[in-house]
Amino acid sequence: MFHPIPERIRKRMSELEKIDERDRLDGTPQAERLRQIPPVTGRFLALLAASVPPGKMIEIGTSAGYSTLWLALAAKQTGHPFTTVELFENKVQMAAETFRLADIEDIVNLVQADARDYLAGEGDIALCFLDTEKELYQPCYDLAVPRLVRGGLLLADNVISHADDLADFIQHAADDPRVDAVVVPIGKGLLMARKS
Numbered sequence: 001m002f003h004p005i006p007e008r009i010r011k012r013m014s015e016l017e018k019i020d021e022r023d024r025l026d027g028t029p030q031a032e033r034l035r036q037i038p039p040v041t042g043r044f045l046a047l048l049a050a051s052v053p054p055g056k057m058i059e060i061g062t063s064a065g066y067s068t069l070w071l072a073l074a075a076k077q078t079g080h081p082f083t084t085v086e087l088f089e090n091k092v093q094m095a096a097e098t099f100r101l102a103d104i105e106d107i108v109n110l111v112q113a114d115a116r117d118y119l120a121g122e123g124d125i126a127l128c129f130l131d132t133e134k135e136l137y138q139p140c141y142d143l144a145v146p147r148l149v150r151g152g153l154l155l156a157d158n159v160i161s162h163a164d165d166l167a168d169f170i171q172h173a174a175d176d177p178r179v180d181a182v183v184v185p186i187g188k189g190l191l192m193a194r195k196s
Helices: 007-025 039-049 066-078 089-102 115-120 134-147 167-175
Strands: 056-060 082-086 108-112 125-130 148-157 179-184 190-195
Touching (some): 056 115, 082 089, 134 167
Parallel strands (some): 056 125, 082 108, 125 148
16 A cells, blocks of 8 residues: 655654654753654554545654654645644754655644644544643544534544553543443554544
8 A cells, every 4th residue: 555655755764763763862952852753653543544535635744754654654645635733843843854765744733832722623524633631632532523524533643652651541531432442452542533
């Protein structure tokens, strides 16, 4: 389906993986690190995104655009409109560079905004991927789920690695009658909630 990954995307993925690994080892402050998903999670996201119903794909928390590269593979294949939202200017600049180098500027709409403000104005969401500050998961979930199309997916990263911080959020999704939710033990743990 995504084989082979286009060379410009594969090359930028490799560069970002090296930067992320270096940042984790050299003591780079957490706020300055890329804090990106592992490749196995990226591939899983791309596979899921390629199978969602018609609607918009939205990523909350772009960082330097690594997960965006994976999701862009699906957006290119399906033709889904795809927007990624990042609050911090330095990361918006890094992401813009990633999209230029990977030649996906025509596939991805990069928006600098508070995710809560952005989601409040959206509708017909087929996929929403959350990988942002953990205190924003619950408010973003509460804004996104009512806007998901039937069969649409909300995916949230780090639910195993940050299980204590996200326990209430995970339980909220599990108890939500609007979705079927499960934690998938891939990468750092992915919450997958499908709109009924």
